[in-house]
Each structure stands twice: as C-alpha cells, then as structure tokens.
Amino acid sequence: MSSQHHYFPEINARTFNPMNDVAFKFIFGKEERKDITIAFLNAVLSPSLKHEIKDIVFQQTELAPENIEDKLTRLDVACTLDSGEQVDVEVQVMNYKNMQRRTLFYWAQMYLMSLKKGQDYRELKPAITINILAFELLPQVNPVSMYGIYNIETGDRLNDDLAIYFLEIPKFAKGPKKSVHEMTRMERWLAYFANQLSDQEREELAMSEAAIKEAMQAAQKFMNDTAERRSYINRQMAIMDYNSGIRSAREEGEKRGEKRGEKRGEKRGKCLVLRDLVTDGILPLSAAAQRAGMTEEAFRRETGL
Known part of the structure; x- marks a missing residue:
C-alpha cells in the first residue's frame, strides 16, 4: 500500500x-x-x-x-x-x-x-x-x-x-x-x-x-470505500505500467535501430494488465496466460507472479 x-x-x-x-x-x-x-x-x-x-x-x-x-x-x-x-x-x-x-x-x-x-x-x-x-x-x-x-x-x-x-x-x-x-x-x-x-x-x-452531479457524488462515495479505492488504484497503476512499458520498449528499439519496440511494449503492457486482473481475483492464472498467448510458466516469468 x-x-x-x-x-x-x-x-x-x-x-x-x-x-x-x-x-x-x-x-x-x-x-x-x-x-x-x-x-x-x-x-x-x-x-x-x-x-x-x-x-x-x-x-x-x-x-x-x-x-x-x-x-x-x-x-x-x-x-x-x-x-x-x-x-x-x-x-x-x-x-x-x-x-x-x-x-x-x-x-x-x-x-x-x-x-x-x-x-x-x-x-x-x-x-x-x-x-x-x-x-x-x-x-x-x-x-x-x-x-x-x-x-x-x-x-x-x-x-x-x-x-x-x-x-x-x-x-x-x-x-x-x-x-x-x-x-x-x-x-x-x-x-x-x-x-x-x-x-x-x-x-x-x-x-x-x-445526472452528472449524481455521477460526481457517486465517485466520492466510491473513493471513500477502501476496497473500491484499492481496486481503482491497482487499475491506475496497471495503466501506468502499460504506458511505461511501451515507452521503454520504443526507446530501446530506437537505440538499436529496430522497429519492433512498440510491439514488444504493447505485449509487456498487456501482460502487466492481465497480471493485475489475476491478483485482483478477476481472472484465473490459466485464463490470463491464454489471453497473453503464453504458457502459465512463461506468464509467471514475464510478470513476476
């Protein structure tokens, strides 16, 4: 936390x-x-x-x-x-x-x-x-x-x-x-x-x-709930991880004169999002690995699970 x-x-x-x-x-x-x-x-x-x-x-x-x-x-x-x-x-x-x-x-x-x-x-x-x-x-x-x-x-x-x-x-x-x-x-x-x-x-x-006023009030209620707030933060961190993964891979690809950096970054970002779905209890590990196109063992290595 x-x-x-x-x-x-x-x-x-x-x-x-x-x-x-x-x-x-x-x-x-x-x-x-x-x-x-x-x-x-x-x-x-x-x-x-x-x-x-x-x-x-x-x-x-x-x-x-x-x-x-x-x-x-x-x-x-x-x-x-x-x-x-x-x-x-x-x-x-x-x-x-x-x-x-x-x-x-x-x-x-x-x-x-x-x-x-x-x-x-x-x-x-x-x-x-x-x-x-x-x-x-x-x-x-x-x-x-x-x-x-x-x-x-x-x-x-x-x-x-x-x-x-x-x-x-x-x-x-x-x-x-x-x-x-x-x-x-x-x-x-x-x-x-x-x-x-x-x-x-x-x-x-x-x-x-x-209705927009009600939506704003509902957002305040949402953020006052500890469990909901934690889920919100986990998802925001997954977004940050995804964007960071794309940037890092693109920079690495540019240094090497390659054009595959963004694709690798997207794959890495997707894995990190799927990892958070697993840790949040939304997806089983087997389903997350399948969506990532990996074996469970490879998915664990990629995401640090």
Whole structure:
C-alpha cells in the first residue's frame, strides 16, 4: 500500500479518472444509480433513436460462449432499453491496436445472444455498442461518431440492428474551448469524462446536468470505500505500467535501430494488465496466460507472479 500511496498521494475531484473501468462500473452499472446511465444514454442515442429512453434493465456483463473453448466476452456495462434495444457501454484507456475488431466481436456476441433457441430471426434485437476511448482512433475530427451498415454507393442504411458509437475523449479535450453554458448535452458528458475543468467549471457542470452531479457524488462515495479505492488504484497503476512499458520498449528499439519496440511494449503492457486482473481475483492464472498467448510458466516469468 505504501507504493500505491507514493504514486497516488491524493485522489480528489480534480485527479479522479472517470474512465477507470472499476470506477465506471460502480457509477454507471448499478441499479440504484441507473438514472445516471439513462441520462448518459439519452445524450448519446436520442438523435438516432428519435425517442427518449425512460427505463433500462441491467444485464449480465459476462456473455458465456456456447462451447467451452470459445472466447468469453466480458462487457463493462450492459443493459436493455425500454424500447427493446440492447446496449453495451465500454471504456477503453489503453490502445491495443485492435479496437475496431474487438468492438465488432462484442457487438456480434450481444446480437447473437438475443436470439433464443428455436426463435425466428425476426426476434433478433438491435444491438448498440458505445465505446468511450481515452485515445484517438478514427480519422474524423469530430469526437463523436456512429457506424452502421450502409450501402456504399447510395448511403442507404440496411437496418438499425447495428450501431457502434465512438466517443474519443482526447479529441474533445483539445477541441475548441466552450463554456459549460455553451455546451450541448453530449459535450457536457464528454467534459465529464475528460475531467479537465477548473473547480468553478466543474461546479457549473454539476449544476447544468443533474445526472452528472449524481455521477460526481457517486465517485466520492466510491473513493471513500477502501476496497473500491484499492481496486481503482491497482487499475491506475496497471495503466501506468502499460504506458511505461511501451515507452521503454520504443526507446530501446530506437537505440538499436529496430522497429519492433512498440510491439514488444504493447505485449509487456498487456501482460502487466492481465497480471493485475489475476491478483485482483478477476481472472484465473490459466485464463490470463491464454489471453497473453503464453504458457502459465512463461506468464509467471514475464510478470513476476
């Protein structure tokens, strides 16, 4: 705990990371706080759904595969809207360079699981994935983008069953400066996740959106819980380890005139994140080693377990 205190001597409203997945699930994935989630989903989805979301039902975040050898899908926050659409909200702070395919895989699992054995294809439920990213991924300047299935020539949409949203927080953070009063509802949520406002602006943000105020209050409750705070710090340290691993490997590769440094750094960073999932009791060692593409013995050597 002393090393944690060294890296995180003070966690407050200014330094808190709303995109830490442990904190995000606490704030947005609990029945007692579903009004926060509903307000956020309305900000993102109302323009395309063309109706307000009144209620949601939280769903299991682990989608078990049909076959034991198939990949387990673990979502951050999953719910069904009162109008029937399924929604998966994911926060991703580390860029493993696989986001486009990963989000399609998650969407496909959710879409497939909506059809029960013996049901007709007409019973399939539209599936929506919202990815909140702490890195830039896509070519467009706009921090919010939606992808569906469209005819390349005419622009006609096949149906509404696939909708994948990307919220690229860094693009918003470096975009034109606006006052809280000038921001749209969507922009206020982007500002919440970016968390780069002054104390006064943060207070204005809380006053502008009741749900954001509730989210801030939930964050304070989260940080006052010793166990939750420890999990939060462990995840933040994993992020730091990952970024440090990439930087070190890139510098080493540059010194040697190689181009493989970043790839080695990503592998090392991924192993360190998986290590923390093992020590937190979230993943068994065998599953972590498999995800890393290693034997258990090699994984232990790589991570110091």
